[in-house]
Amino acid sequence: MTAPLPRPGGQIHINVNILNAGVFGGSWRVPENDPLSAYTVEHYMDIAKKAEAAKLDAVFLADGPVIEKDLEYRPGNSFEPSVLLARIAAETSHIGLIGTFSSSYNGPGELASRLASLDTLSGGRFGWNVVTTAGAAAAANFGLAGEPDHAGRYVRASEVTSQVVRAWAGAGETGALPATPQGRPVVVQAGASKAGIRFAGEHAEVIFTAAQTLGEALDFRRAIDGQAAAFGRRPEEIAILPGLSTVIGSTEAEAQERRRLLAGLVPLPYAIGRLGGQLGVDLKDVDLDAPVRRGGLPEPEAAAGSQTFYRMVLGIIERDKPTYRQLLHTLGGGAGHRIVVGTPEQIADDIERWHRAGAADGFNVMPDALPSGFDQFVDHVIPELQRRGLFREEYEGHTLRGHLNLPVQPAVRREPPVHAGAGHSGGAA
Amino acid sequence: MTTAPQLIVEFPGVEVSDPEAARTVLSAARDAAAVTAARSVPLLLPETVDGGGPGLDPSILAGILTADLRGPHIAGTVARPADARPWLIATASTSRNAPFNLARRIQSLNRITGGQVGLFLRADGLDPVTSGASAGLAAAVGDRSRLLKEYVAVLRRLWVSFPEEALIGDREAGRFADPRSLVPASFAGEFYSVAGALNVPLPSAHRTLLLADAVTAALGGPVDGIIGPDSTTPDSGAVPVYRTVTWIPAASRSQALDALERQHGSLPRSVINGGVPAATGESGVVVAGTADDAAQVLRDGLPAHSFLRVRTGAVHFTALLDALLDELPELHESRDQQAHAR
Numbered sequence: 001m002t003a004p005l006p007r008p009g010g011q012i013h014i015n016v017n018i019l020n021a022g023v024f025g026g027s028w029r030v031p032e033n034d035p036l037s038a039y040t041v042e043h044y045m046d047i048a049k050k051a052e053a054a055k056l057d058a059v060f061l062a063d064g065p066v067i068e069k070d071l072e073y074r075p076g077n078s079f080e081p082s083v084l085l086a087r088i089a090a091e092t093s094h095i096g097l098i099g100t101f102s103s104s105y106n107g108p109g110e111l112a113s114r115l116a117s118l119d120t121l122s123g124g125r126f127g128w129n130v131v132t133t134a135g136a137a138a139a140a141n142f143g144l145a146g147e148p149d150h151a152g153r154y155v156r157a158s159e160v161t162s163q164v165v166r167a168w169a170g171a172g173e174t175g176a177l178p179a180t181p182q183g184r185p186v187v188v189q190a191g192a193s194k195a196g197i198r199f200a201g202e203h204a205e206v207i208f209t210a211a212q213t214l215g216e217a218l219d220f221r222r223a224i225d226g227q228a229a230a231f232g233r234r235p236e237e238i239a240i241l242p243g244l245s246t247v248i249g250s251t252e253a254e255a256q257e258r259r260r261l262l263a264g265l266v267p268l269p270y271a272i273g274r275l276g277g278q279l280g281v282d283l284k285d286v287d288l289d290a291p292v293r294r295g296g297l298p299e300p301e302a303a304a305g306s307q308t309f310y311r312m313v314l315g316i317i318e319r320d321k322p323t324y325r326q327l328l329h330t331l332g333g334g335a336g337h338r339i340v341v342g343t344p345e346q347i348a349d350d351i352e353r354w355h356r357a358g359a360a361d362g363f364n365v366m367p368d369a370l371p372s373g374f375d376q377f378v379d380h381v382i383p384e385l386q387r388r389g390l391f392r393e394e395y396e397g398h399t400l401r402g403h404l405n406l407p408v409q410p411a412v413r414r415e416p417p418v419h420a421g422a423g424h425s426g427g428a429a
Numbered sequence: 430m431t432t433a434p435q436l437i438v439e440f441p442g443v444e445v446s447d448p449e450a451a452r453t454v455l456s457a458a459r460d461a462a463a464v465t466a467a468r469s470v471p472l473l474l475p476e477t478v479d480g481g482g483p484g485l486d487p488s489i490l491a492g493i494l495t496a497d498l499r500g501p502h503i504a505g506t507v508a509r510p511a512d513a514r515p516w517l518i519a520t521a522s523t524s525r526n527a528p529f530n531l532a533r534r535i536q537s538l539n540r541i542t543g544g545q546v547g548l549f550l551r552a553d554g555l556d557p558v559t560s561g562a563s564a565g566l567a568a569a570v571g572d573r574s575r576l577l578k579e580y581v582a583v584l585r586r587l588w589v590s591f592p593e594e595a596l597i598g599d600r601e602a603g604r605f606a607d608p609r610s611l612v613p614a615s616f617a618g619e620f621y622s623v624a625g626a627l628n629v630p631l632p633s634a635h636r637t638l639l640l641a642d643a644v645t646a647a648l649g650g651p652v653d654g655i656i657g658p659d660s661t662t663p664d665s666g667a668v669p670v671y672r673t674v675t676w677i678p679a680a681s682r683s684q685a686l687d688a689l690e691r692q693h694g695s696l697p698r699s700v701i702n703g704g705v706p707a708a709t710g711e712s713g714v715v716v717a718g719t720a721d722d723a724a725q726v727l728r729d730g731l732p733a734h735s736f737l738r739v740r741t742g743a744v745h746f747t748a749l750l751d752a753l754l755d756e757l758p759e760l761h762e763s764r765d766q767q768a769h770a771r
Contacts, residue, residue, distance in 0.1 A: 028598070028605060035598035035605070039630060041541045065529055067591065067628040071606045078628050080530075080537040086492025087541060107557035110525035117486035120451045121493055140624035141529040141614075143562035177483060178445040267603040 012355050012390050013239055013362030013404055014382075015098065016051050017060040018044055020075040022369035023245045023339075024332040025274070026265025028075055030369040038075040038370070041087060047371055048088045051095050054378035055392050057403040058096025058127065059088065060208070060364055065105050066138040073270035082118055089122035096400035098127040098188055098206075103157035105133055105142050111160075112167035115185055116177040124181030124399035127206060128164070129188040130199075132157045154195035161187065161203050169409070182399035183409035192220060192308040193300070201227020205406050206239045208364045210312050210337050217242060217359035239404050243337030244351070244363040248376040252342055259341045262368055263329045271328045278313050278336070288325040292317050309336040337366055344380035351381075352390060433638070433654040433669045434471050434514045436727070436757070438737045441746055442475040442484050454485060455493065457743035462494050462517065464751050469514050471638075473549055473736075476520040487519040488534045495541045515547035515638045523580050524554040529623055532587035536629040539637060547638030548584070549656060552577035559621060566620060577641060579618040581651045584639065586614040590626035592633040640671075656736045671736035673713030676723040678741055678749050720749065724756035731759070 020038035021028035028035045037043040048059045061081040068076030081099035089097060097118070101111060119126040132153035139147045148156070167177060168184035189196070189204035192211075200207050201224060211217035217240075225235040247262065249255030276283040279297055300311045316322065316330060332339065340350045354360045367373030385391035401408055440461055445451045458474075465472040474487035494517060519538070521531050531548075538546040552573040560566050595610035614623045642657035656671045713736075716726045727735050739749055 026603075029600045029603065031600075035600055036596055039540075039596060065533065067611070067626045071611075072604060072608045074605050076628055078537075078630070079540065080533045080629070082486075083488055083492040083534050083537040083541070086489045087495050090493040090496035105527065105558055106530065107525060107527075110556070113483040114486040114489060117489040120445060120448065121455055121485065121489060123448070137625060140622075142527055142558050143622040176444070176446070178451055178485060179447050181448045265603075 010390065011392055011405075012351060012360075012385060013057045013241060014385075014391065015058040015060045015096070015241060015362070015364045016047060016056055016374055016377075017062065017243065017364045017366045018047050018370065019062055019366055020077065020370070022373060023337065023366040024262045024266060024368055025074050025270050026262055026267065026332075027369040027373075029265040030262070030372065032372045033369055036075075039078055041079065041084070043371065044079070044084055045088060045091060047374055048092055048095055050371075050374065050378055052092045054382045055395055056095060056378075056382075057362065058098045058125075058400060059085075060098045060129070061085065061100060062129075063100040063102075064131075064133055064135070064138055065102060065141055066133075066135065069137065070270050070273065073267040082114055085126065086118055086121065089118070089125065093123075094395045094398060094403075095125065096127060096186075096403055097122055097125050098129055098186075098400075100129040100131050100190075102133040102138075103130050103160040104148060104153055105138065106160070108160045108163035109167065112164040113177050115164070116168055116180065119180040119182065119185045120178035124183075124401070126180075127186035127188045127400050129190055129208065130157060130161055130203070131190055150193065151195060154193075154199055157199055158202065161199075165203070182401040186400050186404065186406060190308075192311065196308065197223050197227055200224055200238075201233070202231045204238060206241060206404060209240060209242050210308055211242045211359070212312060212315055212338050214354060214357055214359050216315070217354065218357065221359060237406060239361040239406070240359075241362045241364045242354075242360050243366055245332075245337050245339040245366045245368065246347055246373065246377055246381070247339065247341040247368045248344060248347060248373065248380065249341075250343065252346065255341045255343060255346075258368070259332075259339075263332050266328070266332060268328075271331070275313070275324075275328060275331065278309055283324065286324055288328070289323050291321060291323055292327055294318065312336045344376075344384050347381050348384040348388065348390075351385065352388065355390065432514070433640075433734060434469075435732075436735050436737065437471050437473050437518065437640075437656070437671065438465055438739075438750060439473045439475060441739065441741060441743050442478040443743045444478045444482065445485055451485070454743045455490075457746055458490055458494060459497055460747040461750060462497060464747055464754065466498075466516050468754050470754065471515050471518050471547065473518040474520060476522060476525075476551070487521070488538065491517045491519050491538050491546060492541070495538065498542055498545070516542065516545035518547040518549050518638065518640065520549045520551065522551045522553050523556065523576065525556055527556050527558040528580055528583040528621055529587065529627075530558075532584050533627055533629055535584075535637060536588060536627055536631060539631055539635065540629055544631065544635045544637075547640065547653075549640040549642075550577070550580065550584075550652075551642050552580070555620065562622075576620050578651075579616075579621050581639065581641065582618070583614060583616050583621050583623050584637075585651055586612075586616055587623065587627045588631070588637050589633060590614055591628065591630040593630040594633060596630060654734060669734040671734045672730055673736045673738065674723070674726055674730070675713060675715045675738045675740060676726075676749075676753070677715065677717040678723075678739065678745075679717070679719050720752040720756055723753050727753075727757060728759070 051059050063077050063081045085097040085099050115126060115128055136147040186205050187203050188206040188208060189200045190208040192209050207224060209220055211220055221240055224238060224240065228235040228238055247255055247259045249258050272283050294317055300314065313336060316327065322330060340347050351363060365377060367377055382391060386393050397403060440458055443454055445454055462472050474490050475484060476487055478484040535546060535548050555566060590612045592610055595606050597604050597606055611626045613626045616623045639652050640654045640656055641652045652668060654669045654671060714726055716723050739746060741749055
């Protein structure tokens with residue numbers, strides 16, 4: 001297996017993932033925030049402006065073309081990301097704009113021209129987070145009786161991404177698209193299944209991943225390096241940004257108390273339903289104080305839905321052997337990303353440790369509650385990272401590629417792209 | 430029913446070949462939107478450039494323009510009359526957009542603007558996501574009216590599927606929303622099958638202005654107006670049919686006439702030189718002349734609904750439009766007047 005390659009430069013990249021009201025299932029219930037703010041455009045505008053003032057690389061919007069089944073208990077994705085990012089672009093000048101768009105439920109021609117328009121009008125600040133969109137509910141909004149299988153979704157993802165990138169490069173069939181200051185939008189990818197890693201190795205310039213431990217993150221980096229090399233790409237031109245959920249206090253005790261508060265605010269029916277969905281098991285009648293039964297749970301490759309988060313939950317079960325209640329507390333009704341709890345200095349220590357170990361080029365930060373948790377992050381953690389010389393104090397460029405130190409892409413690609421799902425046999429992780 | 434505005438103005442479909450051109454077009458669009466907003470005349474954003482290729486995406490352009498909106502609304506809620514005129518109208522084709530995606534973008538724009546964005550829908554076939562969902566579906570598309578009828582029905586259902594009133598935000602009880610208030614689309618037709626509700630709420634009183642091209646002439650109720658090259662189609666019932674008026678400003682007359690001639694092979698019979706009225710042809714009316722000339726043609730068309738195209742580049746568009754609208758106080762009213770009137 002390939003050793004991780006050293007990454008140029010010592011600066012960390014930081015995005016804020018504006019995950020509606022915050023990463024935890026009960027984030028919307030914290031007393032300091034408006035519980036409905038995630039359904040107002042001002043919520044996103046204010047966070048984006050603060051992110052720009054703090055010199056972050058980008059704002060990141062997760063998305064899915066479906067209404068969440070848990071809406072009774074927590075907010076979900078709402079504003080369509082291209083429209084919302086256009087609005088944010090109009091009121092900002094530097095911050096990168098990363099939006100999630102499904103490769104399964106968009107046509108490549110329309111998507112290419114819409115996203116090129118966003119990149120052009122924002123002055124070259126856009127990145128496309130490619131997702132395949134798991135779940136039967138989304139499929140049913142597009143005429144499908146059931147969810148396309150995991151492998152099939154990734155074959156289509158590779159084909160659609162290739163078509164979109166070719167159109168951006170002026171080699172597509174959609175006609176000339178607007179030229180952009182960064183050559184073309186940045187391709188971002190989330191998903192750490194085998195097919196996801198293969199896809200990332202072929203296409204991704206930024207990878208948003210979920211890793212709970214340094215060891216997992218280093219293994220992931222090696223896998224990506226190997227895949228990128230197999231596709232003839234330079235691994236050092238791929239930025240890996242794990243998700244990082246933050247709970248900040250002025251003392252460690254205060255941060256831990258905040259963490260307990262957030263765990264207590266998760267509506268229990270929601271937490272049980274979500275975990276049951278991730279494990280593929282009905283947990284309605286389970287004894288919450290009994291140990292989680294590993295037996296009977298499928299292997300990751302056989303799991304439906306998101307394999308990335310299933311693997312992550314399985315890792316916690318095997319490592320910590322928790323009860324159901326303990327597992328629910330650990331997950332916090334959140335998206336399953338790593339949670340760091342502590343003072344700004346402790347959080348900066350954690351970020352620095354992962355960065356220096358080569359496990360992360362930066363982080364997709366997911367504050368515990370929005371906007372308050374992000375305020376704390378930019379007011380206290382960012383200055384600490386700047387003091388250590390790890391994070392920029394001014395923007396040096398205007399484009400997302402500039403912020404991420406990614407090369408500007410040529411207008412026309414010389415070689416046709418290889419389709420990961422079309423029979424290429426090299427470099428499987 | 431949403432009241433169809435009497436006059437709609439189209440922003441020029443111009444090619445954006447480099448970032449500098451993009452800045453110029455964006456600046457022109459902001460100016461034009463300000464001028465039309467001041468007179469309550471909706472500005473229609475085209476989907477393609479005049480030559481037919483992809484232009485700046487209208488929903489992205491609209492998203493940017495929303496930042497300039499200053500009006501009697503509270504962002505995130507709709508504080509306007511349900512039948513108020515929209516400020517922007519985005520164009521979109523059925524062949525490029527699955528209905529769920531398009532409905533959601535328009536709904537998002539309406540949530541951001543407090544309900545001030547409409548849609549002009551062009552029926553030109555199935556989108557790739559829908560046609561990929563069922564083998565043989567693409568071949569079944571012969572009658573665009575049937576396809577559009579379904580598409581419009583899906584949009585209408587989706588736009589009322591998530592009433593804003595469903596949002597509760599009860600911290601103490603731990604209830605964020607009332608799912609019983611959702612009205613899933615539950616649509617299963619010949620071409621489209623859409624199960625769920627949108628995830629973007631709007632007050633249930635809001636109705637989005639929806640215009641379609643002329644193949645929907647027999648539709649009646651679900652659409653609020655018809656714009657199209659053959660918009661003289663009879664039997665449109667109570668739905669307004671827009672007469673297309675193409676204005677070639679005097680200063681750009683020679684160049685624009687040459688372009689029209691290249692496009693048509695010869696000049697359409699309906700071209701008016703110097704503002705002399707002529708019969709409406711299949712392509713609507715073309716007037717080559719001053720703002721007075723164009724205003725006279727629009728005035729003569731009253732009380733018909735008019736869709737105005739100005740044959741000019743983005744840079745000069747706003748000044749020309751401003752001059753024209755100054756001549757037409759009867760076709761618009763200021764936002765303040767509109768607000769007071771209601």
